[in-house]
Amino acid sequence: SPNAWLFGAAAVLMASTTLAQLMPVLAAAQEPAHIDRVDAPPVTILTTTTLPTPKGLWVLGKVTSSIHAAAPPLTAHLDVTAFDGGGAILARAVTHWSGLLPPGKDAQPARYDVLLKGVSDAAVARLEVRYSAMDHAAEPDLAP
Numbered sequence: 001s002p003n004a005w006l007f008g009a010a011a012v013l014m015a016s017t018t019l020a021q022l023m024p025v026l027a028a029a030q031e032p033a034h035i036d037r038v039d040a041p042p043v044t045i046l047t048t049t050t051l052p053t054p055k056g057l058w059v060l061g062k063v064t065s066s067i068h069a070a071a072p073p074l075t076a077h078l079d080v081t082a083f084d085g086g087g088a089i090l091a092r093a094v095t096h097w098s099g100l101l102p103p104g105k106d107a108q109p110a111r112y113d114v115l116l117k118g119v120s121d122a123a124v125a126r127l128e129v130r131y132s133a134m135d136h137a138a139e140p141d142l143a144p
Helices: 002-028
Strands: 035-038 043-053 056-065 077-083 089-095 110-117 126-132
Touching: 035 043, 043 126, 056 077, 056 089, 056 126, 077 110, 089 110
Parallel strands: 035 126
Antiparallel strands: 043 056, 056 110, 077 089, 077 126
16 A cells, blocks of 8 residues: 555665664774783673763673683672773773673673773773672772
8 A cells, every 4th residue: 555655665764864873883883903801710701892982982892601600709890991002001990791691501691881981992002801700899900
């Protein structure tokens, strides 16, 4: 019917417009020159991506449980550190992943994200995402 065609055309137009709005955001998401993912059982850091925002550098990715490992402790978290070309720390932030990380080969990855406030993606030469099982307040200094 003519109305069905009209609704179909409107849906395609809306999808095209939404995709056009997302393209600059997706194109801006990138990995810095060097990313160190420092994981340890029971957590594996699968991915890390960065996205520049007006407030700073947004770091996001996915983690999963190692196969045949116990679930991570409640104090577990990720330390995200950005370094400049000379190795100086630009920013450090702590983040937790969303959801549980049940062990097993079929476990679904969980997402993590954190904003490194005031950090420009152009200033970051190296990014480190480090798993820690202990409470953040009890961690030793992680400076390189």
